[in-house]
Amino acid sequence: MVTEKTSGNFTDLLSRVRDERFGPFDLLPRGELVEKVIELALSGSPVGAGEVATGLMRLTRELQGIDTSNLRVVVFGGGSGLSNLVGGDSRRSTWPEAPFHGLKELFPKTRSVVCITDDGGSTGELLKDLDLVAVGDLRHVLLSSVTLANLQFRYSLSEKGCRRVAGVLYKLFNFRFDHAPENPKTILNEAGIDPVDVPVEMWSGIEGLIHRLFHDQRLRPLLSRTHCLGNLLLVAAVSVNCADEQPIDEEPEALLGGLRLLAGLIGADAEAVMPCTVTPAHLKMLYGNGVLVSGEFKAGGARRGCPVDRVFVDSVGDPLVPPNVLASIQEADLILFAPGSLYTSIIPILQLPTISKAIRENRTALKFLVANLWVQKGETDIAVGSRERRFHVSDMIAAYHRNIPNGTDGLFNYVMVLGLQDIPGSVLRNYALEDKVPIYLDRDKVASLGFVPIECRIFSAEALSKHQVVQHDPYAMALAVRAVWAGRDCLPPQPEGRLTGRTGCGVMVGAIRHKPGLRYPAIHAALESREMDGAIREQVAEILWQHRDISLTQLANVDGIILIETTAWKHSQEWDRVFAYYDPTDRLIKIRQDIFNQNGKFELAFLVGLGESLLGNYAAEKQMAPFDGEHGMLGRLYRVRLRPEAERKCWLTGEELHSYLELARMNRSVMDAKCYTRLINGTEGFTPPGLLFGLVYAWYLDNRFAAHIEYKMAILQMEVPDMITEQVKVRERRRELVDFFRRVVFRYDAPEFEPDRD
DSSP states (O other), X not given: XXXXXXXXXXXXXXXXXXXXXXXXXXXXXXXXXXXXXXXXXXXXXXXXXXXXXXXXXXXHHHHHHOXXXXXXXXXXXXXXXXHHHHHOOTTSTTGGGSTTOSHHHHOTTEEEEEOOOOOSHHHHHHHTTOOOOOOHHHHHHHXXXXXXXXXXXXXXXXXXXXXXXXXXXXXXXXXXESSOOSSHHXXXXXXXXXXXXXXXXXXXXXXXXXXXXXXXXXXXXXXXXXXXXXXXXHXXXXXXXXXXXXXXXXXXXXXXXXXXXXXXXXXXXXXXXXXXXXXXXXXXXXXXXXOEEXXXXXXXXXXXXXXXXXXEEEXXXXXXXXXXXXXXXXXXXXXXXXXXXXXXXXXXXXXXXXXXXXXXXXXXXXXXXXXXXXXXXXXXXXXXXXXXXXXXXXXXXXXXXXHSXXXXXXXXXXXXXXXXXXXXXXXXXXXXXXXXXXXXXXXXXXXXXXXXXXXXXXXXXXXHHHHOOOOBOHHHHHHHHHHHHHTGGGSOOOOSOOOOSOOOOOOEESOOSSOHHHHHHHHHHHHHTSBOOHHHHHHHHHHXXXXXXXXXGGGTTOOEEEEEOGGGOOSXXXXXXXXXXXXXXXXXXXXXXXXXXSTTHHHHHHHHHHHHHHHTTOEEEEEEEEEEETTEEEEXXXXXXXXXXXXXXXXXXXXXXXXXXXXXXXXXXXXXXXEEEEEEETTOOOOOHHHHHHHHHHHHHOTTSOHHHXXXXXXXXXXXXXXXXXHHHHHHHHHHHHHHIIIIISOOOOGGGSOOXX
């Protein structure tokens, strides 16, 4: 009986399957029609499908024949993600092997709009001398924008000759030197460059720029620092557009002229690469624990253990957006947001009101966000609102909404995502062992926010098969974009739904305490009058340069920094192992000698000492005494008597000092307002308020320092439902301490700087 029933069910099922209609698109993976079209563009018609695939083969040929040469494309981003999308990452050693692929190959009218807030590496070194926007990412994307057609047209080269030129440009633009070169010939020899492979006209222009570096008195000092030659070539090109006596960072148009000059010289379109603004700016990052710190490079290395709340662009003046940028956006047929650092590449551009307004007003362009492949440590490794789960595409979209004025409305409709099902599990496991985690597509959630996810295989199959590496492939992405354009009339409708909640603020103007090019000389001027060895002065100058949240007025109570021989070190280490302290009697920061050459330890020592100096001579008397009970000693009583306010040299006002001492759990005497005490139970440890101030100061600036404070602050990462009542009180007290340092010590008291909290 069972056999007959099973046989009957099978017969019915077989009949239904036989009668079902089967179309050619059923041979292709993915669910949505546009995803199938992209698959067709990337992989071609399925092999061995016979007559069923005839239509697919015709579609493939039609796709390959679509002319996109006149389409106007604008791509936003910064650094590696943008350069890779446009024409391959021109810093990779493999770039010269395929230098002419990417969007620029299929869409020659591509225009890149680049974020200009980077402050690390060679770019950071340039900012010590010049008030230019960050040029490193501009240089990076410019080399990726070189096209075969331009080189052939301008220099009458064969394809082979163009590839040789690309190889020379790769060496030239990426060569880095860490000592001052003697002359132009030294640079070329060390970079391994042979001019014979370069057209005479091109080499004449490049040689002229290198010559300017050595003979223009405005540029010559730059050679004394560690630099990327490509950055210096761009700066030299900028100087061509300035009068001999004019500072090269004074005229905004000079930057645009320099970009056009260098672009034309190396074979890129004159307007291929443009800065989002010609006004210098830097980033401030607000974390969920209330810490607000400045600097893109610093943010990249931060591991705060909590999500980024918001990012702010701090501009030296009203941001001037080049007219050609706005015109390109208005005329664009396609607008793309390149993959890259979430908070430091796209968001700063979209905080510029004229750019976001121009994008929204272009209602005819197709607008795409290309999602990142991997979680970025320190930025997208923790989701806002849920510390436990992994970062998803919807979290990325929400971050854009939270940080851009008026949110994401009208900026993009479609999100292009790499399909993880195409990546072997073994490869993902290998990445997991390296602590690299993919950003997951939560398709339904993305749709509920009002966006259309498009999943496709936009990775390099060759890199995956040869090196087990997953990375965006510039040519695959170009093919995918062309396929989307071809099938634009078949795109799924934008779903109902939208993001709500708080959105970002615009660019903050004039909050920078020093223009970049003025801060470094100001640092040296501030240190010159203070007692310290030359080697100490150089290290301290670098520390102050990296931590731009430190106002130079905070050096007011410091007359010098000295090193104390280890054998002569008498300072008590009962409470800490920092081996540094501020001595208010002679106003010197004193650091144990052996700390000076230990990486990181000297920086911690100096920052703790500087933090302690902000309290200055606040204490007229400090005392630790036994506290006895009826049956013996119960503990110890720590007492601080404040100096009269008129005699005090302190960063804090009297009211602010009182607030801090309360946060340090010191109790003001009801009998004497200048007396504060704290009872320490038994033989428990204790961090005196002066030392605590220095440690929190160092931790706030960089939490890699002061592990003791990081341990204390770990409670901020806990969720309230998991806590007992006393833990909730401790958590709130630590929050108030962080808020005090942000608002009072570092003077970030604007309402915009308040984090969203539960």
